[in-house]
Amino acid sequence: xxxxxxxxxEGAYYAIGKKYYSRxxxxxxxxxxxxxxxxxxxxxxxxxxxxxxGKIIDVGMTNWSVDINSPYTGVLQVTEVFxxxxxxxxxxxxxxxxxxxxxxxxxxxxxxxxxxxxTIKEAKLGKVSKGTVVEITPxxxxxxxxxxxxxxxxxxxxxxxxxIVGKNGRILVIGSKPxxxxxxxxxxxxxxxxxxxxxxxxxxxxxxxxxxxxxxE
Amino acid sequence: xxxxxxxxxxxxxxDENGIRSDGRRLDEMRKIKIEVGVLKNADGSAYIEMGxxxxxxxxxxxKEVRPKHLAIPYKSLIRCRYxxxxxxxxxxxxxxPSRREIELSKAIREALEPAIFTExxxxxxxxxFIEVLEADGGTRTASINAASVALADAGIPLxxxxxxxxxxxxxxxxxxxxxxxxxxxxDGDMPIAMMPQLGYVTLFQAxxxxxxxxxxxxxxxxxxxxxxxxxxxxxxxxSKYLQIVKEVDINE
Numbered sequence: 001x002x003x004x005x006x007x008x009x010e011g012a013y014y015a016i017g018k019k020y021y022s023r024x025x026x027x028x029x030x031x032x033x034x035x036x037x038x039x040x041x042x043x044x045x046x047x048x049x050x051x052x053x054g055k056i057i058d059v060g061m062t063n064w065s066v067d068i069n070s071p072y073t074g075v076l077q078v079t080e081v082f083x084x085x086x087x088x089x090x091x092x093x094x095x096x097x098x099x100x101x102x103x104x105x106x107x108x109x110x111x112x113x114x115x116x117x118x119t120i121k122e123a124k125l126g127k128v129s130k131g132t133v134v135e136i137t138p139x140x141x142x143x144x145x146x147x148x149x150x151x152x153x154x155x156x157x158x159x160x161x162x163x164i165v166g167k168n169g170r171i172l173v174i175g176s177k178p179x180x181x182x183x184x185x186x187x188x189x190x191x192x193x194x195x196x197x198x199x200x201x202x203x204x205x206x207x208x209x210x211x212x213x214x215x216x217e
Numbered sequence: 218x219x220x221x222x223x224x225x226x227x228x229x230x231x232d233e234n235g236i237r238s239d240g241r242r243l244d245e246m247r248k249i250k251i252e253v254g255v256l257k258n259a260d261g262s263a264y265i266e267m268g269x270x271x272x273x274x275x276x277x278x279x280k281e282v283r284p285k286h287l288a289i290p291y292k293s294l295i296r297c298r299y300x301x302x303x304x305x306x307x308x309x310x311x312x313x314p315s316r317r318e319i320e321l322s323k324a325i326r327e328a329l330e331p332a333i334f335t336e337x338x339x340x341x342x343x344x345x346f347i348e349v350l351e352a353d354g355g356t357r358t359a360s361i362n363a364a365s366v367a368l369a370d371a372g373i374p375l376x377x378x379x380x381x382x383x384x385x386x387x388x389x390x391x392x393x394x395x396x397x398x399x400x401x402x403x404d405g406d407m408p409i410a411m412m413p414q415l416g417y418v419t420l421f422q423a424x425x426x427x428x429x430x431x432x433x434x435x436x437x438x439x440x441x442x443x444x445x446x447x448x449x450x451x452x453x454x455x456s457k458y459l460q461i462v463k464e465v466d467i468n469e
Binding site (some may be wrong): 012023024025040041046055071072112113137193194196203214 | 260261278279280281339341370371372373374375377414454458460462465
């Protein structure tokens with residue numbers, strides 16, 4: 001929606017000749033001759049090697065269907081769950097992962113013609129048994145992480161919680177105390193709402209200390 | 218629709234000074250108000266008031282296609298439903314979809330589709346729901362204006378916003394943005410939708426008789442008005458986020 005001249009452009013844009021147009025409602029970051037267009041909203045489109053948090057929605061004969069907060073449903077094959085070849089029936093499949101279970105998975109292949117394939121074979125992946133899942137707009141995930149992970153590390157340290165950020169806009173918060181978990185959820189929601197404002201990390205820092213103080217009283 | 222039977226004299230759409238029945242000049246638009254993000258559950262939404270027209274639009278998507286066999290392997294399916302509320306006109310309108318509504322749904326969909334990067338989301342669908350709360354002429358153009366804003370609000374990649382306006386003919390003269398009475402008793406109606414930045418026309422309909430000079434003149438009139446509406450659309454989109462910036466500043 002915003003036209004440009006001769007620049008190096010990154011992000012959500014398209015070009016006709018030497019004229020550049022934004023293709024989404026977003027923010028523009030101008031740095032010398034580099035212009036970056038950052039979308040404010042959007043759906044998650046799977047990419048290879050993305051870490052995602054999904055929910056099992058169906059158990060099939062040899063696979064599970066996984067809702068990954070995207071227009072495309074994820075597929076988790078039996079071979080991507082066990083490292084050894086195993087033969088199991090459908091009933092035992094639902095004993096391993098059942099409908100409603102939340103999993104931490106990785107996208108191994110996606111090319112638009114077929115549904116994205118997931119894996120939980122690697123370390124740290126698998127079924128999630130504790131914690132809270134927060135859902136935000138996937139395009140705001142970089143904001144939650146912050147520059148080189150500054151935002152997420154700050155929340156981790158101050159609230160003493162473990163945060164796993166899925167690229168699909170789902171964030172898993174595991175805290176030692178449920179109160180801190182709830183606080184972290186509030187903080188993440190605030191980041192989502194104010195993602196496009198400046199000086200976000202500092203403001204969130206003071207917001208957290210305010211919340212912690214209130215909690216202490 | 219106004220009752221015609223007991224009106225004996227011909228309704229005067231244009232007086233001696235070139236002022237229309239609602240006090241506008243021939244090249245004057247009705248007041249437009251657009252609000253963005255009015256619905257919480259839809260991915261994108263917009264509300265428009267264009268004169269007496271009141272229209273609300275909700276957009277979902279891209280999402281999984283249901284029923285599945287409708288999915289298109291190389292692009293996104295666009296679904297559009299235009300619906301008039303039973304209370305939107307003075308004689309109650311039956312809530313079942315009429316011939317006109319089905320036709321307009323298609324016309325609006327085809328006006329919006331060129332703007333959307335559909336090929337980026339194969340096997341998905343984008344749903345556009347247009348509800349006309351109150352109708353007073355030119356609902357299809359107002360619907361297009363609101364729907365393109367709602368699409369942008371949903372974060373769907375667009376080539377440009379689609380902006381539309383209708384040109385009418387009353388007493389042999391071209392009039393911008395005709396209202397209900399002018400549409401009913403006038404000599405013609407020509408809705409035009411454009412992607413202003415790119416200069417593409419995505420909808421061009423006409424009923425009534427226009428000479429080729431008139432069409433050219435009408436197109437120029439429409440273009441000018443479309444740029445004005447375009448600015449209003451952009452402002453509406455920005456205002457949602459500027460509002461939050463303002464709130465943050467006040468709190469500090």
